[in-house]
Amino acid sequence: MTTSAGDDLRAQEEEQQRQLGVLQGIADHAVARVADGRLRWDVWLEQASRHGRYGFTNTLLIPAQRPTASDVRSYDAWQKQGRQVRRGETGIRIISTRGKPRTVFDIAQTDGHTIERPELTPAEGLRRLSQLAADLDFYVDRGQGWTYLGRPGRRIKVAPELDDTIAATVLAHQLAHALRPGGRIDPVSDYSASCHGVRRVLADSVAYIVLAELGLDISRLSFPPSQRWAGKDARTDSFAAIRAVGDQIVRTSTRLKRRLHDLSETAPPTAAPRETAKPDRSQMSSPPAESPQQASAGSTSELHAALADTHRFYRRNLQGSWGTRYLAGRGFTSAMQEQWEIGFAPRAWRSLLRHLRELGHSDQTLIEAGLAKQKDGGEPFDLFRDRVVFPLRDRGGEVIGFIGRRRDDAQGPKYLNTPETALFHKGDVLFGLHEGLPQFARTARPLLVEGPLDAIAVNVAMPDLYAAVAPCGTAITAEQIKGIGVHTDLEASGLVIALDGDPAGRVGAVRAWRTLHRITGPVEAAVLPQGQDPAELLSPTSHSGVREALLCVTPLADLVVDESIQRSGGALEFVESRLAAAQAAAALIAELPPDQIARQVTRVAVRTGVDPTDVTTFVASAISPDPSADAWSPQLPSPDRQNTERRNPSHPASPKRTNRRTT
Known part of the structure; x- marks a missing residue:
């Protein structure tokens, strides 16, 4: 392979990874909407009934790009069905089972032969489900009066007084239990008496999708708010619960639908057809299971523990220091200081070092965590001294480093970062990215600013418009853009950068452009009044000019x-x-x-x-x-x-x- 060919291949792989990051960010945003209740569970189920054969993630990606999509397939798959994608139609991007971006098109974007599917009566739908139960070696007992001599766990009771629609719902619910690994059916026909919580949500959700596939009434199924069974903490378990349950629902319902389809191919048609799109069985493979994250090494845990103890130490030292007065003088109230967990590093050379030693941390751990320095084998000393300190977090919210700001009349760099460590790489980290997750979930636009005070001020003063983030004293990097793309759809929202209105600002625009021009969404600039920065949004005297600049943006390319x-x-x-x-x-x-x-x-x-x-x-x-x-x-x-x-x-x-x- 020539060097040029190798470069082209690497460029293609980088572009593919960029697209995957954007798509995963869209899906993560949709999961957040499900977790906090903005996307109702039954609305997602409607999406899953249409697109579940492509896997859980794609049930979120497809409607995010085309809300009206009802049946999506690849270009070639439509041709095999006698339909042709119209010229000029924009494809819908999904993630294939191999983890690669792939393009599909909705039936509304095609022309050609009508695709028909039989429309079933409730009685016929129940008959189809009963056939499926028998194919799975289950006996459906509707009070026929026969003596069942088989295994107790293979008997599904359906009360004879139920009408066909409700009976089909009960049967689909029980089959959802039966197909789960190690699953067990409810012991009585009235499953509401014995099926609760996540188990009930999962089985009823599968029933919803299967009934929708058969064209039966699903209006009698109701679901509790997702917060009730998935939890309310959007940063931790609720996201995982939504994904795990959603994945199980999609897998189980896809298996049931595939078996129904196989059985229907051997049975004669019994009802009038209606125009729709039959499932594309070539695309009906279940999505691969997500591999669990690897556990952290012991040394990494020690670094995390030292950083957490350091953060608590800094926060306790803020009150009574010049730092709290400085922040208040710039409009950052005590409530803001508490919310953003700002701290203060005392002036003494070894105050943090002594405190962490008392807690059992070794000097070597503190040096490796970037909290202490050692020169020529001498006594270690604190890295941050006499500075207001802002925590830097990873994507999971754990503190991995700090930014320290000196007082205005002190010597040394205005901002000091944690040095490169096993946990902290300044080219990867953005201050405010984790804290801005709620704003990204509300589709606020990413705004790049210079420092942590700028980011806090924008997020406090303009939270509905912007989610402000600040690099750690470096020009913006591709990894930092990738991190933003995990939480928001950059193709839709784009990004805004705040620039000084002087020659240095023009230089900054060119430097940022080298990275930002790769974003396909709108990349714009807010040119600030000369000598002012976004932190002045909280100033009672000079905020208006900054606010107007942030409201009035121009393309960065210009x-x-x-x-x-x-x-x-x-x-x-x-x-x-x-x-x-x-x-x-x-x-x-x-x-x-x-x-x-x-x-x-x-x-x-x-x-x-x-x-x-x-x-x-x-x-x-x-x-x-x-x-x-x-x-x-x-x-x-x-x-x-x-x-x-x-x-x-x-x-x-x-x-x-x-x-x-x-x-």
Whole structure:
């Protein structure tokens, strides 16, 4: 394999992982909505009845992209059914059973032969379920008066007085129990007397999906709020409970539906057909079980314990320090300080070290956790001293490091981070990402700011609009963007970055662009008033200008392209400088998503006075840098014409930046 081919393969793999991260983020957001009750359980069941054959995660992904989808299949699968996906239709992205992104299309996006399925009466539906029970070696007892001599655990009692719809519901409920590993059926026909909690939710949910497959009435099934059986802590067990139960429901109902389908192929049709889509059996394999996470090593546990004890120590020391007065003076109330668990590192050289030694932590553990330093084999000392301290957390919420801010009149760096450790890698971590989970669940947009106080201020003052996060003193990295994408759909929400309105801000825009341009969603910038930062949102005197800047954003690509034009073309006095500016801008435009290129070509043509066709050619050359020998390139004017144009540039004045108000 050549180096070029290897690079292409790696690029494809990175893009695939990026897409998987985005898709998993969408699914995680949907799980959060189920866990807190915003997505009702019966609404999810309706989605699962349509798309369950693709696995639990995809029952969330498909309606998130196309809420009206009723039957989705691959392009080739539709062709096999005599239907053709219409030209220009946007595919629905799902995750295959092999863990790769895959595209499917809804039946409404296709044309072709009508797909029909028999519409069953309640009696016929009950008969089909009874056949299925017999195929599974169960005996359905509806009071026939016969003596059952088989194994007790294979007898399903259904009260004879029940109508066919309710009897079918009871039977489907019992079959859901029977198909679970180690499952047992309810001992009486009135299962409501013996089936409770998660067991009841699981079996009734399977019954819902199976009855929907048969076209029977499901209105008599009701479900308690998910918080009642899955828990209310969205950060821990409730998410796991939703996923585990949802996965079992999808697997069990898929098995039952597959068996029903197999039995129907050998039985004659008994009812009039209706237009719909039959299950695509080629796609009906059960999703693979998720592997459990590996347990942490003992040394990692020691680091976590030392960091947790350190955090408690810092929090206790905040009250009475200059830190609490400093924070209050900037508008951060004591309630905010408590909510964000801000702490204070005392001024003494070894106050933390002595405290942690008393708790049984070794000096080596403290050094490895980034809490203490040691020079030339001497006595260790505290890393953070006389600083306001902000905790840095991993995705699970555990403290893995700190950011310390010095007082304004002190020496040393304004912000000090925990050094690289086994737990903390500053290029991976964002302050505020874990704390912003509730806002991401409400579809707030990610906002990149400079420091922790900026992030806290935005999250306090504008929680419905933004979920603000701050890198740890580094330029934004691809890993940090990946971390954001776990919690929100970046393709839909995009991202906003807050920039200073000075030359340093323009440099920051270019530096951030190198990473952010890979995001397919809208990437925008909020240009702050010069000398102000987002933390001033909590100031009673200077918050209005910052708030207005955060409400009025502009595409980051506009700022970066304009900066490139200014850097390469200067005042754009001469034809050469205008062409140089257009070529420099074209190199940036070539990196944009295709749907943004035309707009930027027009902007560059207006800014530089270069013909749009020439700008387009520059962009094409930047995308494909090895043109054929006879490829056309714009010609410089003749010397006579050039001398005329040197002092009379024909390009119009640069337009003012057009901002849009974010919603």
